[in-house]
Amino acid sequence: xxILAKNIKHLRALKKLTQxxxxxxxxxxxxxxxxxxxxxxxxxxxxxISFSEYFKIPxxxxxxxxxxxxxxxxxxxxxxxRVLFPITVDxxxxxxxEIVPAKASAGYLLGYDDPEYIEQLEKIKLPFLPTGKHxxxxxxxxxxxxxxxxxxxxxxxxxxxxxxxxxxxxxxVTKNDGxxxxxxxxxxxxxxxxxxxxxxxxxxxxxxxxxxxLELWKFTCSINTQEYEEHELKLSSIIEMFRNLGVxxxxxxxxIK
Numbered sequence: 001x002x003i004l005a006k007n008i009k010h011l012r013a014l015k016k017l018t019q020x021x022x023x024x025x026x027x028x029x030x031x032x033x034x035x036x037x038x039x040x041x042x043x044x045x046x047x048x049i050s051f052s053e054y055f056k057i058p059x060x061x062x063x064x065x066x067x068x069x070x071x072x073x074x075x076x077x078x079x080x081x082r083v084l085f086p087i088t089v090d091x092x093x094x095x096x097x098e099i100v101p102a103k104a105s106a107g108y109l110l111g112y113d114d115p116e117y118i119e120q121l122e123k124i125k126l127p128f129l130p131t132g133k134h135x136x137x138x139x140x141x142x143x144x145x146x147x148x149x150x151x152x153x154x155x156x157x158x159x160x161x162x163x164x165x166x167x168x169x170x171x172x173v174t175k176n177d178g179x180x181x182x183x184x185x186x187x188x189x190x191x192x193x194x195x196x197x198x199x200x201x202x203x204x205x206x207x208x209x210x211x212x213x214l215e216l217w218k219f220t221c222s223i224n225t226q227e228y229e230e231h232e233l234k235l236s237s238i239i240e241m242f243r244n245l246g247v248x249x250x251x252x253x254x255x256i257k
Contacts, residue, residue, distance in 0.1 A: 102138035143198035155217030
């Protein structure tokens, strides 16, 4: 249970709690917290339930997954449980983002809240991104010209729908329609819905109820791939494009300075 011991200690530290603080919150002794963190004894079921409820992370996530790569406690919440991993970092403490492969995008609706699904996604370092949780999504169709089928959008997770800005473009994951990329107009105060408007005038705008929305990701940057042949658009090629983009922007940043 070494992973569990590490997770207990790490999550406590992320919240800047001492062992005494956490013990008080969970109504146990400090020595019990110490014993669990040092892997000298195994936590009881009662403790795991209390710990899970306090951090709002399911017990199986705490037990099965190494959470020590989490750089903060801003986990993505689904319902009242935090089930997706937060921002992860590599050995150089650089943020990593996951890339959803085009061929597997249909399965994202089933796996978006499954830590094992998210963990197996390819990851890449993009040091030029602003602070926040980002993910790269494949674009299907041409409703958001000039981006065409096969392009990739890197987007930042939106924690609160109140922060949705009308006129900005987002990746929207819904219960009924899966994943789509559209320009959003916030109608939450009016009728608890979003108006989704394509940039391509050949497509019609439509509304979706807020209750149908599972995730929202705000556009950060993109890579258009229409100049490439389909056989060239392997995931490894997409990853290399992102890497090159990161190198180019870092070089530009140094020139500006």
